[in-house]
Amino acid sequence: MEYLTGFGLVALQTYLTETAAWAGLRKHETFHLGPKTTSGVSKIRILNALANFWKHREEWVLDGGEKRKAAVDALFEEVGYNCDVDYPISGVLSELLSPLEFRFSSLLVPVRAWRDDLIKTELAEQHGGHISSGGALGAPPDESSP
Numbered sequence: 001m002e003y004l005t006g007f008g009l010v011a012l013q014t015y016l017t018e019t020a021a022w023a024g025l026r027k028h029e030t031f032h033l034g035p036k037t038t039s040g041v042s043k044i045r046i047l048n049a050l051a052n053f054w055k056h057r058e059e060w061v062l063d064g065g066e067k068r069k070a071a072v073d074a075l076f077e078e079v080g081y082n083c084d085v086d087y088p089i090s091g092v093l094s095e096l097l098s099p100l101e102f103r104f105s106s107l108l109v110p111v112r113a114w115r116d117d118l119i120k121t122e123l124a125e126q127h128g129g130h131i132s133s134g135g136a137l138g139a140p141p142d143e144s145s146p
Contacts, residue, residue: 006054013051023122034114049075
């Protein structure tokens with residue numbers, strides 16, 4: 001199940017990248033937006049770390065990626081997990097999504113909140129801090145993608 005979840009997280013990461021690019025930003029420049037953990041860490045940052053963990057964890061063992069692993073561990077610990085437990089991706093997701101039902105579709109809640117914050121921020125910047133009702137931006141990447 002971790003592999004299927006990992007594939008889904010990479011698809012989600014692609015959506016984050018495309019949506020940030022639509023706004024003219026790099027993905028990491030948008031991590032301050034959207035819902036946060038109780039300690040104020042971006043849930044989107046944690047989701048991105050989960051995707052990177054799934055894609056790169058075996059490389060970290062081979063190329064001395066202790067710093068990368070430590071950074072991911074710190075984000076995982078925000079929800080009570082670390083990289084060294086069994087099924088870390090499922091564990092982090094279940095805590096990150098709580099109290100929502102533990103299913104992949106529940107990720108749409110924090111992702112949509114992040115996207116909506118990004119749209120509001122981008123509109124405000126384009127209009128000098130004032131958002132007009134007409135909106136000057138085209139639509140971000142297809143909402144059905146998350």
